Amino acid sequence: EADIYQTPRYLVIGTGKKITLECSQTMGHDKMYWYQQDPGMELHLIHYSYGVNSTEKGDLSSESTVSRIRTEHFPLTLESARPSHTSQYLCASSDPTGGDLDEQFFGPGTRLTVL
Amino acid sequence: AQSVTQLGSHVSVSEGALVLLRCNYSSSVPPYLFWYVQYPNQGLQLLLKYTTGATLVKGINGFEAEFKKSETSFHLTKPSAHMSDAAEYFCAVSDQGDDKIIFGKGTRLHILP
Numbered sequence: 001e002a003d004i005y006q007t008p009r010y011l012v013i014g015t016g017k018k019i020t021l022e023c024s025q026t027m028g029h030d031k032m033y034w035y036q037q038d039p040g041m042e043l044h045l046i047h048y049s050y051g052v053n054s055t056e057k058g059d060l061s062s063e064s065t066v067s068r069i070r071t072e073h074f075p076l077t078l079e080s081a082r083p084s085h086t087s088q089y090l091c092a093s094s095d096p097t098g099g100d101l102d103e104q105f106f107g108p109g110t111r112l113t114v115l
Numbered sequence: 116a117q118s119v120t121q122l123g124s125h126v127s128v129s130e131g132a133l134v135l136l137r138c139n140y141s142s143s144v145p146p147y148l149f150w151y152v153q154y155p156n157q158g159l160q161l162l163l164k165y166t167t168g169a170t171l172v173k174g175i176n177g178f179e180a181e182f183k184k185s186e187t188s189f190h191l192t193k194p195s196a197h198m199s200d201a202a203e204y205f206c207a208v209s210d211q212g213d214d215k216i217i218f219g220k221g222t223r224l225h226i227l228p
Contacts, residue, residue, distance in 0.1 A: 042220045092159075103164065108156070109158050
């Protein structure tokens, strides 16, 4: 069973606030990912990391930033939330060296609403 | 560039009937193919995946999918639907050796009593 956690699960916040979405995994995976998911739409990769101190932007441009100071932790930050940031954010991790090439394990998601 | 097309954003089947969710992909190199399921208010869970070898892949919960290279398809099937199968299903593709996965828009499966 995948052990990847996201907090908070739901967040309603006002415009202009700074928010951090937490993502942690206990599997020791090097690779971690953030996806944005809108209803009825595909998942869009917004950030990924190959390991500690590695962060890359994904295919979908995002105003959020990420950091990877520890292997198990990959937080996403919005400095100033706007209504256009309202979405579901999914965190995932993978470890191809473990034998299951490219299988990504997903957290439960954070549903963000910006008023 | 890779892409995934899932035919039908909503599919309804009666309990006990065959489930068929369609997925077509495009990839310039041999792909890895995946089906994920998402239950309400949860993250995605891997149902099954094709990497190499046997083209008929069996997954969890009685689902299976067949990789058909000539049709660039990877349709998901289950012989007999259960109420618990109601969820959103995502088809996904990645190039072999690439750690990025491209997802389709998803198909919401409704099970009718």
